[in-house]
Amino acid sequence: MQWLDLLSDYTFQNVVIGASLLGLISGPLGCFAVLRRQSLLGDAISHAALPGVCLSFIITGSRDISGVIIGSLVTGSLAALTMLLLTRKSRLKTDAALGICLSIFFAIGIVLLTYIQSTNNASQGGLEAFLFGQAAATLRSDLWIMGGITLVTLTLLAVFWKQAKLVTFDTQYARTLGMPTTAIEAVLTCMVALAVVVGLQMVGVILMAAMIVAPAAAARQWSRHLGGMLVIAAGIGIVSGVSGATISTLSRGLATGPLVVLSATTIVLISLALAPGRGLLWGTIKHYRQKEALQKQQLLYALYKHPLASKHYRATFGARWVLGKLKRQGYLVRSTDGGSGWRLTSRGEKAAKQVVATFEEVAT
Amino acid sequence: MTTPVTTDTALSIQNLTVSYHNQPVLWDINLDIPTGVMAGIVGPNGAGKSTLIKSLLGLVPSLSGEVLVHGRAYASQRKRVGYVPQRSSVDWDFPTTALDVVTMGLYGRLGWFRRPGRKERLESLEALEMVGMSAYADRQISQLSGGQQQRVFLARALVQQADVYFLDEPMAGVDATTERVIIDILRRLRDAGKTLIVVHHDLQTVRNYFDWLLLLNVRVIASGKAEDVFNIDHLRQAYGGQIALLNDSDSLMFATSQVK
Numbered sequence: 278m279q280w281l282d283l284l285s286d287y288t289f290q291n292v293v294i295g296a297s298l299l300g301l302i303s304g305p306l307g308c309f310a311v312l313r314r315q316s317l318l319g320d321a322i323s324h325a326a327l328p329g330v331c332l333s334f335i336i337t338g339s340r341d342i343s344g345v346i347i348g349s350l351v352t353g354s355l356a357a358l359t360m361l362l363l364t365r366k367s368r369l370k371t372d373a374a375l376g377i378c379l380s381i382f383f384a385i386g387i388v389l390l391t392y393i394q395s396t397n398n399a400s401q402g403g404l405e406a407f408l409f410g411q412a413a414a415t416l417r418s419d420l421w422i423m424g425g426i427t428l429v430t431l432t433l434l435a436v437f438w439k440q441a442k443l444v445t446f447d448t449q450y451a452r453t454l455g456m457p458t459t460a461i462e463a464v465l466t467c468m469v470a471l472a473v474v475v476g477l478q479m480v481g482v483i484l485m486a487a488m489i490v491a492p493a494a495a496a497r498q499w500s501r502h503l504g505g506m507l508v509i510a511a512g513i514g515i516v517s518g519v520s521g522a523t524i525s526t527l528s529r530g531l532a533t534g535p536l537v538v539l540s541a542t543t544i545v546l547i548s549l550a551l552a553p554g555r556g557l558l559w560g561t562i563k564h565y566r567q568k569e570a571l572q573k574q575q576l577l578y579a580l581y582k583h584p585l586a587s588k589h590y591r592a593t594f595g596a597r598w599v600l601g602k603l604k605r606q607g608y609l610v611r612s613t614d615g616g617s618g619w620r621l622t623s624r625g626e627k628a629a630k631q632v633v634a635t636f637e638e639v640a641t
Numbered sequence: 642m643t644t645p646v647t648t649d650t651a652l653s654i655q656n657l658t659v660s661y662h663n664q665p666v667l668w669d670i671n672l673d674i675p676t677g678v679m680a681g682i683v684g685p686n687g688a689g690k691s692t693l694i695k696s697l698l699g700l701v702p703s704l705s706g707e708v709l710v711h712g713r714a715y716a717s718q719r720k721r722v723g724y725v726p727q728r729s730s731v732d733w734d735f736p737t738t739a740l741d742v743v744t745m746g747l748y749g750r751l752g753w754f755r756r757p758g759r760k761e762r763l764e765s766l767e768a769l770e771m772v773g774m775s776a777y778a779d780r781q782i783s784q785l786s787g788g789q790q791q792r793v794f795l796a797r798a799l800v801q802q803a804d805v806y807f808l809d810e811p812m813a814g815v816d817a818t819t820e821r822v823i824i825d826i827l828r829r830l831r832d833a834g835k836t837l838i839v840v841h842h843d844l845q846t847v848r849n850y851f852d853w854l855l856l857l858n859v860r861v862i863a864s865g866k867a868e869d870v871f872n873i874d875h876l877r878q879a880y881g882g883q884i885a886l887l888n889d890s891d892s893l894m895f896a897t898s899q900v901k
Contacts, residue, residue, distance in 0.1 A: 312735060368662075439748050439756065446745070447731045449700050450797075453724045454749030497736065501781055506736050 283526065291415045292479075292522045295423060296537055299479050299488060300514025302427040303472040305434060305507040307493035307514075309465050312445050312503075315371070318357060318466065319489030321379040323473045323482045325356030327386025330407050330477070331393060340404065342419050346426075346474050353470035356382045361466065386482075410481030410534030412522065423475045430471050433464075434507075441465060442503055479518075480534030488514065491541035498552030517541035572599045574632045577608065580621055581629035650712065651676040651805050651836035652697075657706030659689070659696045666692050668860050670706070674838060674853060679831045681841045681851035681867070685880050688858040690840045691727065694807045698724060710805055720749065723803035725794050727810055733783050739793045740778040743768050746797040768796040773822050788819030795823060806830065808839045812846075824850060847871060 283289055303319075310318050326349035333348030334340065356378045363374035393404060403411065434441060443451040444461045452458045469489060476485045496510035521537030550558050576599055600619065603609045608625035611618065621629055650673050657670040667689045674680050682690045695701040697708050697715065710718040723746075743765040744757045751757060757765075769775045772792040777785060785793065791811060798806055808827075812820050827837050827850075841847060847854065847867070854870040856862040856879045863875040 312732070314732070436754070439751070440753075442737075443745050443748055446735050446737070446742070447726070449695070449698075449730060450724060450726055450745070451748075452700060453698050453719065453722065455719045456748075500736050502738070502741070503736050 283523075286526070288413055288415075289522070289526050291417060291420060292412045292526065292533055293519055294420050295412065295415045295479050296518030296522045296533070297515045298420070298423045298427050298518075299472075299476045299537075300492065300516070300518040301511050302430055302475050302514075303485075303488040304492035304496065304510030304512070304514030305431065306465075306468050306472045307489040307491075308496065308503070308507050308510050309441060309445055310469050310489055311493040311497065313462075313465070315466075316490045316494075317372075317375050317379075317486065318360070319469055319473060320486035321360060321375050321382070322353040322357050322470045323476070323485035323489075324379045324386070325382035326350075326353045326470075326473055326477060326485075327407065327482050328352045328382055328389055329386075330404070330482075331386055331389035334393060334404060335389070342416075342422055342478070345407075345477065346422065349474050349477055350467075350470055352382060352386075353473055354467045357466045357470060358463065361462070383482075406481070407477055408481050408483055409532060410477070410479050410484070412479050412525070412533035415478055419478060423478075426471050426475055430468050433468070437461070437464075445503075480537055484534055484538045487538040487541060491538070491545045492517070495541075495545040495548040498548040498555045513541065513544050517544060569599060569602075572596065573603060574636075576600065576603065577621070577625065577629040577632050578636060580609070580619060581626065581633060584620070649676055650674065651678075651710070652838065653709040653712075654697065655707045655709075657693075657696065657708070658704045659692055659701060659706075660704055661692075665859060667696065667703075670861055672855065672861060672864055674836065674855075676711075676836050677831060677834050678853040679827055679837045679839065679851050680853040680855065681839050681847055682855045682857055683841055683844065683847055683879070684857035684862070688879070690842075690857055691809050693857065694724075694809055694838070694840060698722070698807065720801075721804040723798035723801040723806040725798045725806070725808040725811055727813070728787060728791050728794060733785070733790060735782065737782055738779050739774060739782055739785065739789075740765055740769065742782055742793050743796045743800055746800040749801070764800050765796070768799040769793075771799060771826060772796045786816070788815040791815050791819055792822060795826065799826070803835070805836045806838065808837065810840050810842060813842060844876070 307319065310316055329348035329350065329352030330345050331348075332352070333344035336348075337344040360371075360374045360378045363369050363377070364371050367374075369377075390405060403414070406414065440451070440456055440461050443454075444456065444458050444465070448458050448462070451461075472489060473482075473485050476488055480488060492510040492513040493506070495513050496506045499509050500506035517540035518537050521540045522533055524540075525531050525533040525536045548556070550556055553559060572595060576596065600609065603625070604611070607622060608628055609619050610622055612620035652672070652674040654670050654672040657667060658665065659667040670693065682693060684690050692701055696703045696706075699715065708715045710722055715722070740762070744761055746768075747757060747761050747764065751761070766775060766778060769778055772795050774789060774792050774796065777789060777793075782790065782793065795808075795811065798808075806827075811823050815823070827839070831837055831852075839851070841850070848871055851867050853865070854867045855864045856870055856875050858879045858881075862879040863870045
């Protein structure tokens with residue numbers, strides 16, 4: 278009954294749909310940002326959205342969502358394009374340009390915010406909610422706008438798929454094919470600004486970067502194609518959005534935006550550790566397997582070639598472990614008649630011959 | 642097939658000057674490369690070899706200069722020009738397969754909205770076959786060796802079916818098999834009447850590979866048929882003191898390489 282109540286709850290519906298839309302747009306666009314090595318571009322854009330929000334309030338005198346969207350889109354894109362221009366035309370590197378843009382725009386935003394608060398305008402209440410998001414305040418009409426932006430952006434991406442892919446992989450080559458690469462790059466960047474705008478209400482300007490980077494980073498671990506990466510990133514975005522919103526509603530009072538971000542980062546950590554092929558865990562397991570296989574071969578080789586070697590050696594822990602394992606597998610038996618204290622069984626001898634043959638083949 | 646050749650000069654450069662942060666990188670380059678040759682661009686580090694190719698292709702802004710491909714401005718001849726960039730210019734961890742990278746060579750022909758289909762797939766597979774990589778078509782590009790990556794790049798240029806190919810150090814850091822495959826394909830292309838312009842760094846193999854040479858060190862030191870250009874005086878002009886080691890015995894410098 279509790280779940281049914283929850284599902285029919287107006288606020289909960291809004292928050293879940295909003296968070297899903299955010300995941301749906303920020304995942305795929307984040308993929309392009311991450312692959313273009315501009316993961317933190319989303320950070321700069323979202324921080325730069327704050328002055329836009331404040332300016333729109335100063336001009337329109339209200340917190341109307343269309344004004345907020347246009348304002349944040351303008352300043353966000355402006356910051357991103359300034360950054361691209363700085364890296365292209367000056368000697369500044371990307372990280373430095375990014376740091377400059379982010380802090381200048383955010384500082385202006387905070388100054389404007391405190392200015393508005395000092396004017397004591399009654400309708401300004403809650404403007405600082407855009408810093409960390411205020412998911413519960415999402416209206417049905419906001420969702421239509423967020424959905425519209427998502428639809429338009431994803432359609433654009435589908436139509437110009439080839440161009441977006443090639444420019445992301447090899448910009449210079451794309452240019453030799455006659456593609457307007459600068460324009461395509463600028464459009465991709467502005468699309469990230471669109472994703473940020475969708476997320477403003479949900480997670481706020483400060484944590485929005487995580488929604489750009491996290492789903493994409495996690496999706497890269499599981500995918501072999503760009504298309505697959507985008508779909509997975511969108512899925513991860515939606516899952517983290519829905520689970521963040523649900524936890525927040527069930528726990529009464531925990532902030533939705535940060536919970537959405539935490540859900541996304543949890544998925545990232547799991548992906549980094551466990552994804553087949555690319556995950557850290559697999560790499561470690563593979564390394565130790567290879568190490569053990571080599572030690573096994575070396576021991577078999579040594580026992581075969583030097584059966585009478587002195588037993589007065591100090592076996593390392595690893596060597597003893599492998600000896601024990603070889604014994605359990607029936608390659609070795611303990612023997613007391615001199616030598617190393619170990620003797621190859623007939624099975625061990627067969628395996629050792631193979632090892633010797635391959636070793637000698639490699640040597641020649 | 643029609644032969645669209647309008648002049649005997651595949652590439653003509655007039656008065657090309659490029660500078661980077663007020664430092665001249667290329668100074669007053671004038672050059673004509675005839676059709677159907679394998680041309681090498683040779684010079685010391687920082688001579689502007691790669692920059693020359695990039696500025697011809699409009700990837701690096703030039704201060705002055707005009708570039709004609711088969712007698713007409715480069716911008717109108719893009720479809721007749723193929724480019725093989727340096728392998729290190731892209732991130733090979735990009736999530737895609739070898740076949741997909743080769744198909745990218747067809748994006749220019751497909752135009753804005755058409756998507757690669759069956760025909761494009763077959764063409765790309767054919768190009769991979771040519772470079773001996775058909776077994777790796779569905780392999781992730783991050784799992785290819787350096788030499789294999791270079792061959793994928795070459796295949797991507799091959800599907801363009803261009804008349805003039807620019808290759809930026811295709812032999813840099815590749816294994817002997819790959820070098821052999823690349824040089825065989827380049828020779829085949831040349832024999833089919835294509836023009837190949839190759840940035841090359843290994844003086845040992847220059848005489849063996851190229852029939853036309855440009856010795857470059859910011860300016861054009863010498864250009865023309867390889868046998869006329871590749872001599873000790875020109876090399877000394879291009880390389881300055883760095884050539885002294887080779888200087889003692891001409892035989893070392895002109896040593897025949899393994900690849901014939």
